[in-house]
Amino acid sequence: MLKLSKKVEYGILATQYIATKNGETVSAKEIAERMELSFDFLSKTLQALMKNGIISSQQGIHGGYKLSKSPDQISLTDIIHSLEERITIVNCLSPGDESCDKMDNCTLRNPFHVIQLKIDDLFTEMTIQHLLPNNDKLYSLDLSIKGTPNG
Amino acid sequence: MLKLSKKVEYGILATQYIATKNGETVSAKEIAERMELSFDFLSKTLQALMKNGIISSQQGIHGGYKLSKSPDQISLTDIIHSLEERITIVNCLSPGDESCDKMDNCTLRNPFHVIQLKIDDLFTEMTIQHLLPNNDKLYSLDLSIKGTPNG
DNA sequence: TTCAAATAGGATAACAATAGTCTTATTTTA
């Protein structure tokens, strides 16, 4: 419950790995080997990230992937949205969902919506830049737990 | 991904329903019928809530359930912890987890931990009181998103 | 031209987690 999928984990790990390569093209094989991930599954993930403009691909014998944007322009939400359809804590918060017929007099939906927006915010505020080794921006971001403007 | 389980949904719905009864004992049958939930599945949920001290049960012919604490003393985290084992966005944040051998030089774990703590906070701050009909406390809680009243 | 190494992508299998059902035992009151 409330867990990130492997797909998203793979996506974040791979994007982070590519980011450490500073513009070099990196093959799926290299990422899979270095990060000890399943090559096939990783490939699917990379293809989805490519389709969503997070990374760009080069086919052919010396092909591979590189970032389409700088690491500080790629949020975890960007990656999550590329890889997952349903990302709400309850179905009735997903756009177009009509699975619940009690929506109108439900006293839970609004409170859940508030929580949802704040969770979305957490993943939007964090970028690949924050995940890079020796990064000094992570703890200067407003990620403290108590007494924060939004928390 | 990142979804609440039905068990937790049932738990929250049931606790909220019981709370509207102001100390009366309520049977699982009544809750199941009124909220249109599976009786068997709801029973399991209620039993777990009972074991964890959220509600108390009375067996026998006029038995049922009532809250053990006042609605504003029951947080969503209390309910979630009663009903789910693993509630972290990645496994390596669960207490005692050793599934990942790269933990020590992982640049993702700390950032994820920060997000995890903030998510935990969201569910801890919200209580059953906030979910009650005509509740006037929900929007006085600091649940604003980015300067907007309710998001 | 041909081969090797890479991405692209569909199909499907294996696995795990979630959700739901069934059955029986126990408790309590009338």
Added chain:
DNA sequence: TAAAATAAGACTATTGTTATCCTATTTGAA
């Protein structure tokens, strides 16, 4: 003693996730 309730274990069904397999296509170099 019967009825109505909770307690709880076992089991089944369903769904979602994860992984694998296979083939096609692209590209560059020998």
